[in-house]
Amino acid sequence: MKKRTGKGYIINTAVIAVIIVAFAFIKSAFGGNEQFRLIIVPSLWQCCYLIILAASLNLILGFLGQLSLGHCGFMAIGAYAAALISLAFQRAGVFTEKAGPAFVLVLIGCILAAGILAALVGLLVGIPALRLKGDYLAIITLGFGMIIVNIINNIPFAGQEGLSLGSASASLYKNGLGFGTASKVTYLWVALIVTLICLTMMFMFIRSKYGRAIKAIRDDEIAASASGINTSYYKIFTFTFSAFFAGIAGALYACANATLSTSSFAFTNGGILNSTFIVVMVVLGGMGSLTGSVVSAIVMFFVNYQIKNGLWVKSLPGFLGGIFAYPMLVYAIILIAVIMFRPRGIFGTYEFSLLNFVRDIKEHRAKKALQKAGNKEAKSND
Amino acid sequence: MSTFIQTLIVGLRLGSIYALVALGYTMVYGIIRLINFAHGDFIMVGGYTMIFTIPLALAMGLPAWTSVVFAILCCALVGMTTELVAYRPIRKKGTSMTALITAIAVSMLLENLAQAIPAIGPNPVVASQIFSTGGFSIAGVTMEWTTVSTIVISAVVMVVLYQFTQKTKLGRAMRCVSEDKEASILMGINVNRTIVLTFAIGSGLSAVAALMYMAQYPKVYTTMGMMLGLKAFVAAVLGGIGIIPGAMLGGLIIGLVESFTTSYVSSSMADTFVFLILIIVLIIKPAGILGKNVGEKV
């Protein structure tokens, strides 16, 4: 077993290294390309924060088995915290332009601070989670999400008057961590590495003692506490841990958009970034599968992007084109169908792992070979 | 003093609408332990049905409010269809979590389906006057008849519902199913039929709520059920979900809190206080004000 883990680390590190080298190559080769700059890089940024957000919600929804309907509230805290802190640093003269080691340090600091602040609020939300569960907890988290948005709206230096209005958003772009098209390309590595680290941490979390404990709580809370698991501690810990990543996703959102408006973090809105739709993403991907959340976030983003901006969609004839004019309708139908036929989501609890992937392919080949041999034998027996 | 009375009246009329909506939530929750997120959207369905049938009623020489009959039928139909097509198959194999997510999906579906229907579309519409205006005045503040009738109707509906669940055969079957499904099958209760009928009644109630809502606040739009449904749901939870008088109590509390916060504390922070009250009550009394804490069976 030990040996296998070591092997896993080696394979994963190697693959990641190869991907990074390949990516650096792509960047140098296509850096000046319009499509790369304007479409692929902004899309990657958006995928990054959606992935982190969906995966972090999955910790609560899929692994702890509690429904949280206010996850975007944590994201809002992260986004506003990162934006305001970066503006404060600029005013203090720590950095003057979006380059150099000072800025990178501030950027990383902001991302971390966003996560920590969100985690503190997550701790606060986790406390009612001790006494409540299921539907009641869902409504509490919903309430927290609403309160967070309502309070941010009323804070004079944030909310509507501070960061979403043009002047301040321009200042976030000029003086803060809001990225334009060019800096999005320059700092793409930050988004990718942050996402990678977050995902790794979450994977490690669910495979650790903590992960096994919360899965036990999900499956049977009474049995779990009877076998000595401190359920209160693990529940609060999961909420805090999950909120931390939602905060980081918020910081990336602030970087990628350079405009903040609380309507983006609401319970629902017309788009795909809101507390309800993140739940939809997690459920579609699979409750209890981080792989599922990652894939689902990417696919939902891609589908939504194509429906909004894909040229092929505009050329669709009558009826089909009519359906695509209401993408949310399509998503709702898909969601109902998935729940009916695969109640635990498309990926269920499957986790992708390179090591297993290699092993599975080998096994599959061996099986096939065996089958072939079996067939031959059967034939020769005839 | 007049400010106080004014605030009280506003609170009562908001609260009684929340209470009417909350009754529907509570009915359904009581029997299948499902937060029917789509309930708010049933109100939207009722609202649009009335928008389309009010001219019809007027043409037949009937008062505008009679169109609520069509709305009740339409809502009950939508409610039963939702139960048969979406909730029942999922209840059979999924957990309570998947059922809840289905409810969210149905809510999304109804809202966006309404937007996609050309006759409805994304623009709001304004209903015509349903009840005659006017009222009586207390301490210089006018209490409109519409407000009075909303309060009276929600109280009557509550009493009737309560009596219905206590005294009639179907009502007793409902309580029986909510207590123990397997045992009620053994008692010869047709569980599925009881659930469908509960949905029909709960959704029909949402049409009545839609009527009172439109009489007071005459704007109808596809996402109207969202905030209204959420607040009403909060009311139901606050009072103790599944308990009929609890819905009434919770609705009035939420309405009054909202109104008094607006008048006396901060008008832009009303939402914060509504949800804060909910959180505090639930932390102190996890089953709601009138709810009983039931220990878990091991």
Add this chain to the structure above:
Amino acid sequence: MKKKLACLLLAACMCLSLAACGGSGSAASATPAASDAAETPAAGGEITIGTISPNTGSLAAYGSAVTTAVDLAVEEINAAGGINGSQVKIVNADDQFDPTECLNAFNSLVSQGIGLIIGSVTSGCTSAITDAANEEQVCLLTPSATADSITTVDDYVFRACYADSFQGAIAAAYAKQSGYTEVGVVYCAADTYSKGLYDSFNTACEKYGVTVKAVESTASLDVQDYTNQFASMVKAGVEFVYAPYYYDVIGPYIVTQARAAGYKGIIMGADGYDSTPDYVVDGADLSVFNDVYWTNHYDPADTSDKVQSFVKAYEAKFGATPNAISALAYDAVYMYKQAIEKAASTDATAVRDALADTSAVYTGVTGTFSLDASGTPTKGASIISFTSEGTTVTTKLVDVVKELPQA
């Protein structure tokens, strides 16, 4: 095992489809790349203008107002021989009233080689793309984003409407002119538009020596009851209340409830009040709408030829009276036409220079105006009132304010 493989296969398909995203995008760019060649358009060429509007989502009504008016203007221009002999083509993108989607839509248009864009409709969305427009050197002309900070000197962003600071100040000046020294405000704390107008009204009140005595707000645009807010106004004794909201709140809720709460004074609003008469309660006593005033970009009942020909053409084509946003979008297309003709080029920088020329005079439906150094029109606002005898609400032009009075 099979299940796992199926899942993997699915994942692989999804990754491939992501890769195809880039692929389909670059295939798309191949066609409009021709626009580089068309920078100095020869007769018979094609000029592509991009539009960004909220076609879906909660402000879909504004999206259709823009797209219909732009279609009308383009049809007229093409029928009259196009711009410099080239036909105009419109590529529309949806922003869902969401800043992120707006930026995506913008990037998608730019990657198709489009250098002239009309959009977006709301201040919130537009401010998400102004920086990108400057960075990409793409000309952005917004029909209706009124937030002050949208346009700055030396940039690629222009607009067809006046700014919030002007609109709020006009209301303040009107209060002063009508003899009110104490006023109240009811606004929505969660809406950029409402909040922005409140701020500018507040500043202008200080300037004109008008006291803002009572301020009340609402937590969201979903609020239905405004009785308490107006009861506070009555309590404060003000007789002029500035309430910057949209038509769908004014018509069914605010005016009726304010009167029921005993408020009898003036209610003043801004361009969001446009199309309120379509959103009033039939059969209710509509005389409550008397004494409601608002500022607008144009008056559809204006008898000038320009306005009437636009209103008639729009009504003939779409069967509805155009609102102010339609009028502004229509003007925006003609502003581009004039600028392209002046620059004799469709190159974004050349058109930008033509638009930045403050001496150019545009004659549009919303008035005759030129742009100031920042790119905002210097034009008057119409002050309009509602009048009602109880059964219907009609609008009446009260005054046209060309420029702000001195303090």
